[in-house]
Amino acid sequence: MKKFSNRSIVFVFLMVIATMTLQAQKAPQDMNRFIDNLMKKMTLEEKIGQLNLPVSGEITTGQAKSSDVAQKIRTGQVGGLFNLKGVEKIKDVQKLAVKESRLGIPLLFGMDVVHGYETVFPIPLGLACTWNMAAIQQSARIAATEASADGISWTFSPMVDISRDARWGRASEGSGEDPFLGGEIAKAMVKGYQGNSMANKNEIMACVKHFALYGAAEAGRDYNTVDMSRNRMYNEYLLPYKAAIEAGAGSVMVSFNEINGVPATANKWLLTELLRNQWGFNGFVVSDFTGISEMVNHGIGDLQTVSARALNAGTDMDMVSDGFIGTIKKSIQEGKVSEETVNTACRRILEAKYKLGLFDDPYKYCDVKRPAKEIYTPEHRAIARKIAAESFVLLKNEKNTLPLRKQGTIAVVGPLANTRSNMPGTWSVAARLDKSASLVEGLQEVLGKKANVVYAKGSNLMEDAAYEERATTFGRSLNRDNRTSKELLDEALKVSANADVIIAALGESSEMSGESSSRSNLDMPDVQRTLLKELLKTGKPVVLVLFTGRPVVLTWENEHVPAILNVWFGGSEAAYAISDVLFGDANPSGKLTMTFPQNVGQLPLYYSHKNTGRPLSEGHWFEKFRSNYLDVSNDPLYPFGYGLSYTTFKYSNVSLSSATMNSNGELTASVTVTNTGNREGSEVVQLYLRDLVGSITRPVKELKGFNKITLKAGESKEVSFKITPELLKFYNEDLQFVCEPGDFDVMIGGNSRDVETAHFTLNP
Structure with missing residues (x-):
């Protein structure tokens, strides 16, 4: 074997470093040269077409539809599609763009891969409660692997909005109330999705959302107005977005809300001055679903006006509104938009495709052999099960009620006890809902013959049938039982009579949180509270397994129920993970990343508040002429960072x-x-x-x-x-x-x- 001197080794090392440096310097030059040449061949219509993102496949948000998508692709009027599932379908559509359009520019394929693909991890609020950055990054890495295997090159995640008002349903999609923790999670998610450079086939482009301040909507009502000082923005809300940009996120999605009287989608201070000039972001900006056309309702102009304002402000891609392809050419002719502005936006979209390697290989994400080997694998599911168990928060455990013994008869009661479709949680659009075991099924499988598991529904989700229907959309029905509440309750009490312990599976359905799922009352739904009271009257140990996508009001439950385990919505492996924790095979370690209030009147409630000039004296419940309530203390029920262990x-x-x-x-x-x-x-x-x-x-x-x-x-x-x-x-x-x-x-x-x-x- 030939020996090398130290000098030779150093020389080789220096040559490698020099080569890598040259390649790094050369790459942007190559990209710029390629895009310059391509754009010289493009017509104005084709450039505007790159800014158009119609929906395809299942519509998972909003009500709009874009028609004639195939013809638009052939004529170069589409830059990408989203929510088309299946690598075979995506490959066929990509062929349409590459083979049948004039310039053969490949499409981006996006999807809301928010907390997993077919292997679903806990909802993001639950993931945050692990406080485990390696696990969070790993969840995004697995999501990227599975999504890319099915043709997806772009995910609309991470959602990094700070939320301090539990009435807002989309708190479930974020990391909670704290900007420091939110920033760390944002970096982990971007790294997990994009890897080091998006060069590999299992790395996809992240999209940071919703820029900005979306989680501070007034009254916790989705899409509502946001109004706050710049100082508060910078100190309390912007850090996670900035952290994601610094981590290299390739794209940003604009929020629905207005900021300082201007909708974010047309807010030049936000998208150009802050995002690009101050933070140095060089990726592209996409609107949210119909975000451009919705500005007509905000009252700042017709579709042509708001489309021009959005493009001039720095929104590069129009999701679904058809505002850019329908009006921008006319606005150029009228001098309201410059062609240079279109060129800048088009270049940003093309650069994203270049960085993803789609010009080198338009079918990079279209290997039809990958799904069978890389989606919903036993390895991925095992990791998801472990992470889910780590996300659960033990809120109360009086007299060591938990963990339970694997013996005797265990009654599992509640409207959320035997539903598969609700286990993955909101925004699990790629999940196969019939694959997730229900809690009852998971317990039976884990316990085997060691214990007898009996089940009764006990109640519907709530007494109001119309409310339940609103809370169980997107195929998440709980199959409402037409028996009376008394009949359901009587059955539950009969099933529980001979049980040694009762597991009450109660709380929210998966779609009671998420987009357009704001709530003004966060108490346990009426019939569920009645069921829980009656189960406690049996005198048997009762464990509340709480399903929720947000902090809820548990003041009564905390006073009366001996053990409360908050399991959020734990993903496709939730049933097994819940079993692991209930029986002590895993020790709960989750810590809350949002404060739980005593009642909804305390909201918004968060730990990092400021003092007033008249703060309540330490240890006091109420003092006249101090900052407090007449009817409840200032304290939360469970503080930020709280969580028990065995x-x-x-x-x-x-x-x-x-x-x-x-x-x-x-x-x-x-x-x-x-x-x-x-x-x-x-x-x-x-x-x-x-x-x-x-x-x-x-x-x-x-x-x-x-x-x-x-x-x-x-x-x-x-x-x-x-x-x-x-x-x-x-x-x-x-x-x-x-x-x-x-x-x-x-x-x-x-x-x-x-x-x-x-x-x-x-x-x-």
Whole structure:
């Protein structure tokens, strides 16, 4: 074997680095040259056509339809399609574009791959409750693998909207109320979808949505007005979008709401000044479903006017409205839009296709052999089952009711106990709903002959049949039972009479959260509450397995039910994951990423609020002429970051490496965490900071770090956080990102309420 000298090895290494650098420099030049040549051949109509995104296949949002799609593809009037499922279908349509259009420009194929493809992971709010960035990235990687195997090159995810009002149904699609955590999750999702460069066949383009502020809709009513100061935008809502852009997200979707009186889809400050000029985004911007034509209802012009405003503002692609292909040429002729603006938008779409490798191989995502090998595989399902179990949040466990023993007779009661279609949760558009086991089926399979599982529906979802129909759309029907509520209840009590324990599967159906699923009352639905009360009267142990896509009001349940396990909607493997946790094969470790209120009147409610000039004194419930309610305390039912385990953890006092820090220095905050229980468990150690005096008012605490650790029974571990000036920065009154000297609190604990505190001073 030939030996090489160290000098030779160094030379080869340097040559490799030089080659890679040259290729990196060359790639944009190659792309620009290719697109320049292509655009010289394109007519104005073909350029506008690249900006058109009609819907195909199942319509999963809105009511609009685009007709004659095939003919538009042949004439170069389509840039992409979305919600067409199946690699064979997609390949046929791609052939139409490549073989039958004049220039053969390939199409983008998008889909709402929000929390998995056919292997479905927990809804995003549930995923966030794992606080496990590696798991979240892995879920996106598997979703990209499966979607790309079925022809999809573009996903409308991640949804990174901050939501602090549980009435808003789309809280289920996001990561919760906190911008720091939301930013970390946004980066993990983008990395999972896009990989390193989108060069591989199992990497697809991410689309960050909904830009911006969509989660702050007034009254929690979907699509409603958003109105807030720039300061609040920058400090509390924009960070996750910015994090996703910095992670390299290839596209951005505009939100439906208005901002400062201008709909986001036509908001030039938002899409050009902020997104492109301040943040340096160089991908493309797509409207949401009919987002352009909906601006007519906002009252800012007819279709031609709003289409021109959207394009001039920086919206590059029109989803479904047909506003660009129908009016932009006329607007150019009238001088309302420049051809250069069309060229810029067209170039951005073509660049996306180039980066995805579609010009090199239009059928990159059309290997018909991949689906059988890469979709809904045993490996993917096993990972989804593990992640689902990690997302569940144990809210209460009086007298160690959980975990249950695998023995005796177990009654499973409730309208959500035996439904397959509701298990994956909202926005699981590619899921095969008949494949997901119901909770009853999952329990029976896991327990086998060790225990007897009996079932009764117990009640319908709610007494109001029309309400139930609204809450079970998109094939998620619970097959409403026409028996009376008393007949259903009597059956449940009869089935439960000989049971050793009762599992009550109650809460929301999957479509009670999600798009256009706002709720003004978040209490347990009427007949379900009645059922739960009667089950408790039996005197048997009752475990509430709560299905929900948002924080709900559980004040009565928390007072009366011995054990509450929030399972969100855990995806295609939810039934097995719930079984794993109920019987102790997995120890729950989920922590809430949205605050649970005592009642809906407290909303919006979030941990990182600011003090008023008349704050309630610590330890008090009510004081006259203080900021509080007459009828309820200011406290949440369950705080942000909260979640129990089958073991217990004890925190030491916080230790700081120094009591002072310079503006260019750092310090370390440490705490020792001990597992004081009798089984192994995982704990999310959370770091919060408070700026005690600022040039503008500052929150009472802000999450600035977290570390998920696993400890054996009796084991202790020191957990340390590095505190740098970067963590102390905020946007001041002039929107300058600054770090101001002064005093700070450092808080570390297992949730935002129960923390140990230390203090340091930042010197000038």
